[in-house]
Amino acid sequence: MRSRHLFGLLLSTLSLVAVSSMGIGCGDDPGGTAGSGAQGGSGGAGGNGGSGGGGPDADGNTSCDTAEVLDLLGMDVPSKLDPVASDRDYYKVELTKGQAIYLGATSKPEEDPYNETYPDTVITLFSADGKTQIAQNDDMSGSNDSELLYLVPESGTYCLEVSECGTVFGPDFCAPAENITNVDYNVSVFELNPDAPLITVDGEPNETPAQSTTVKTVSFPNGGPISGYQSIGWGTFSAVSDKDVYEFTVAGDFPVDPGSRALCIFDFWAPAGPDGSGSTATNGVLVSVADASAPNVVLARTDMTVLDVSFGYPELPSLTMPCGKGKSYLITLARPDGITGGANDFYFFSHVQAGSNLVETEPNDSAAQGLELTPTEDMTGRVTAITGDLAAGDVDTFVVPVPEGMGLASAYCTAERSGSGLRGLQVSLLDGNDQFLKNGSGAEGQDHALWIDGALITAGATQVKMQVKTDSQDPSNTGTYYYCSLSLAPLE
Ligand SMILES: [Ca+2]
Ligand SMILES: [Ca+2]
Ligand SMILES: [Ca+2]
Ligand SMILES: [Ca+2]
Structure with a gap:
């Protein structure tokens, strides 16, 4: 799962705003205590696996009733999902009404956040008795790791489950558990400091x-x-x-x-x-x-x-x-x-x-006036990002060169989905002779961004043109802006 939102990036700074553990004595270090307990349990789990599986998890934290206690300084407490295809680990934590809480379970390597040899964690927050599901997250933005931000409505004990994607959603929705060779993960529960500068x-x-x-x-x-x-x-x-x-x-x-x-x-x-x-x-x-x-x-x-x-x-x-x-x-x-x-x-x-990305310059209404863009190389081919505004009756046209070997053109655009007052954003892709590309048109709606998925570029074409226009303007929203990215890729 992937998200275009920035939140994942921002959350990487959230640990900076955790209510600090400074002032807690060494003997009270909750991370160390929880960590050693989890590691002690994992040896036993290995033994159960060898005897044919299906035995109880040696973690001991197999339900909300037997959950391991975390306190709000629980940052990156190490544990294991073992056996990874069935283990569910439970943690309980005392929360106070009004607290803003971060909950997370991370396993994937930072440099390879979709690596299938690590667990794809899922976290689920329950009421203390484990009977009422309150919240759940599979994937954070930009990773298969999981995290939640939760505002506590009532003081009390809450129960957190950590498990693997396939255990929760079944094998059809998740990467195969048999590929997972590293079963370690870290669980974090901490309070966000309402007084932090950001x-x-x-x-x-x-x-x-x-x-x-x-x-x-x-x-x-x-x-x-x-x-x-x-x-x-x-x-x-x-x-x-x-x-x-x-x-x-x-x-x-x-x-x-x-x-x-x-x-x-x-x-x-x-x-x-x-x-x-x-x-x-x-x-x-x-x-x-x-x-x-x-x-x-x-x-x-x-x-x-x-x-x-x-x-x-x-x-x-x-x-x-x-x-x-x-x-x-x-x-x-x-x-x-x-x-x-x-x-x-x-x-x-x-x-x-x-x-922002590059802003259009007028006049660019006709194909002949099309603003020539310089694509930026990326891993998937060539991508160009542009932003602009559409006045009533306006058309914006952009031209990108087609390098040798590129056969497909895709476009992703938002206006209404980004809060603009433009309604019914429309994009068409054309070749250098102003012929429409097959399947090269799309429109945005309130519940969907504009997405043109791999329109076939005319053989021999040296240019792709992108025409952007709109149906109407919301009379109660004066925003006229839009965002588009155009990407070229080789034929598969
Ligand atoms: Ca309010
Ligand atoms: Ca208010
Ligand atoms: Ca996940
Ligand atoms: Ca224009």
Whole structure:
């Protein structure tokens, strides 16, 4: 499973905001205690395997009743899934109402996050008695490892299960367990520090722009693949009528390449429900952005609960909008009329301020005016990314050269799925003679991004042209932006 969202990248910095273990004496080190217990158990499991399998797990943590106790400083506690095709390990942890909790189980090597010789972990959060499933995660963004962010609704004991993909979902949905040769994993449970510099927490009352909660941002701690600012935040809808208004100001000193522009991104964490984040806000979470000086003019808006399942797994929309350095904006989260609130309607978001891909330049309406793009080499062939705006009646045309050996052209585009007011985004791929490529057209809808999957490039063509246009503009959303990537690949 793969996600285009940035959250995985951001979560790699979450350990920086864990409530620190400093001040705990050496003798109280919970990681060491849990680790040695797990390792002691694994020897026994090996013996059971040799005797024909099916025996009880020697871990001893085979149910919520016998779960190993973790405390909230449990970061990277080592354990094993053994036998990997059937073991389920259980952990229990005391949580306090209002805490924001990270839960994770990691096994894959960092440099090879889909390596099938390691367990593909799945974590499931249960009530203390193990009878009620609260939340579940198979894969984090960019890896087969698993993680959850959970906002605790009631103080009490919670039970976490760690197991292998095939054990939970069956062999049809997972890589074969017999390929797994390394059964080690680390389990982590820690609290996110609400006072950390990059954390933003819903501060009630924040119903109006004047009451808005300020989004705290920090420069990326260690650089990383994107240079810019970020925040991680969370909040709850205390009632279905609760509005959460945040104000964010765009930093002035992050890099934006020539020909690009500043972007402000809000990504939301995981589909709601017991198979997802555990939030009960499973439908109708409207997110909209306005200039702080014109709070009633919507610049971008999305319903974060409208999922795109066309790639076989649920993908959340993003809110990714052009923004101005030094300017202040309001972002409002609210429920639409007619929604019934749940018992734990929470949300997590990540916020990023960074530079965009290349921005189109007009005029580019006709095929002859098409803006020539320089593809960037990548592992799958050649990929070009572009962003632009569509005014009423506008067409944007881009041209990429076709290198020797390339036979297929694919395009992935979003506008509405990124919070833009453009509706019915349409893309067509043409050859250098302006002939449409077979299966080379696509359109975006509220519940699906635009995806053209491997249109056949005309034999001998030296160019592929991409035409972008739209059906209409949402009258209540002034955003006119879109994002496209065009990739070329060899014929298989
Ligand atoms: Ca997984
Ligand atoms: Ca709230
Ligand atoms: Ca509020
Ligand atoms: Ca144009």
